């Protein structure tokens with residue numbers, strides 16, 4: 001006798017339901033997404049006993065016809081895609097046609113729905129996949145779904161549900177993920193007759209404040225900095241928390257194409273942008289919205305997965321990190337400078353006022369320009385280097401920086417071989433020379449690594465670098481990246497490398513020390529991502545090469561350094577988070593005198 005047979009739909013649906021509907025929160029997520037897909041502008045969610053006895057979603061969307069509402073509860077029934085190609089151009093939240101089938105397999109469901117063009121609506125009752133009742137009814141345009149006694153027919157699953165407190169927290173979590181990215185829709189969430197959230201339509205910022213403004217100790221309205229950047233690959237916008245509002249309970253959200261996502265790697269990019277600004281164990285809140293062409297991300301096929309793969313992950317990592325860093329930098333300089341007073345000849349920080357004026361670091365965009373070749377900072381050992389067209393570099397540097405808005409007649413003064421003092425509109429600006437130079441070098445090195453061009457100096461007599469076995473191993477992995485910045489290495493033996501060329505900016509400094517420093521800092525990060533390695537290489541080199549304290553600078557050298565510094569999008573903090581400059585205001589000076 002044959003023993004294989006097809007499972008009845010009700011059983012198949014119950015099994016499938018386990019995938020999609022694990023708890024009341026997932027039920028709410030699916031229903032609210034359906035309402036959004038139906039074009040609703042007002043969505044009400046009501047729950048009883050944390051959704052265990054009732055989840056109800058009422059929307060003013062387009063509603064369903066009498067036949068469609070019946071169809072909607074069949075498995076793989078969807079109005080949103082018709083063939084596989086549609087999968088790659090999704091504009092809706094749902095597309096699998098599973099949610100309603102899953103919900104009605106494990107609950108008692110009652111729907112009323114009406115389309116604008118219909119006189120009367122339909123009412124449908126389904127218990128555990130069995131249609132109990134369908135009739136016409138009077139109801140408003142839109143859809144009203146009541147899901148009662150979730151898992152009534154699967155006691156094991158019902159028992160598995162957590163206490164109401166926990167399930168309610170899960171519901172709120174799912175709810176936040178939806179409402180934060182749909183501020184154009186009004187939402188309410190009512191739990192056992194208590195209004196938990198009442199969110200009118202508004203902007204993204206207003207929605208964040210509506211949701212978190214009251215409940216959090218954080219002052220969300222004052223504590224957020226706007227970020228945005230548009231590139232060919234991705235557009236990023238949103239808000240990040242000011243460092244001083246960071247805490248142990250941050251709200252951190254990424255969305256891509258209007259969908260919540262989790263992304264530990266991008267999280268790291270954001271955290272890197274904050275490096276040095278946070279107390280230990282404190283993290284900032286952020287709400288970051290990515291827009292990207294759907295072909296360059298992996299469609300989130302699995303119903304409950306929130307991880308998403310990006311084709312150009314590393315590049316986006318860089319863009320994200322730079323975007324956040326820039327926003328934080330702008331905000332950091334802002335409070336200390338008086339923007340509204342008119343320019344005087346010595347109004348140096350005015351350059352930061354108009355973001356349109358402070359162009360991207362043009363200096364670094366010039367492919368022929370190598371910042372490290374200006375002998376002004378490191379005119380060490382030219383006899384050893386092979387730089388033929390120094391004049392060209394110098395001229396490129398001139399033209400690249402000429403239109404940067406640092407007045408020529410600013411006369412900086414060096415103090416204690418450490419600081420550059422500049423009279424400004426509202427007092428005196430003090431710039432740390434080592435940190436300023438390091439910040440400039442870092443930005444240029446990062447750029448070089450992205451673009452893969454660096455000026456090398458060929459060594460007449462290769463230097464030898466002896467390494468331990470594990471360092472040999474690591475060096476092998478770093479070799480390509482080191483070449484990008486100008487270190488050309490060749491393995492000599494199982495314990496040594498020959499250094500054939502070094503980055504021009506290193507001058508006559510011993511290359512061994514810098515390479516060993518790089519190995520150490522790469523090891524210390526413990527992160528084996530290429531972008532993080534690049535960052536560590538650039539950081540270490542910038543730190544090693546930057547002007548040391550005690551180095552006496554001429555006026556043109558100081559002017560050049562300031563020009564390059566203020567051409568950067570972020571110049572108030574070093575890449576590892578130290579303060580580059582500070583303002584001594586007239587008011588403060590007055591207090592002392």
Ligand code: ADP
Pocket residue numbers: 030034035037038059061062063064072073077078079080093094095096097098099100101142143
């Ligand atoms: P999916 O959303 O993946 O298409 P669902 O099972 O969630 O699958 O829904 C099935 C279909 O039911 C949807 O494609 C849609 O046509 C219809 N539908 C569900 N909810 C609503 C709603 N609130 N308003 C209008 N139509 C809806």
Ligand code: MG
Pocket residue numbers: 030033034093094095097099100
């Ligand atoms: Mg759906």
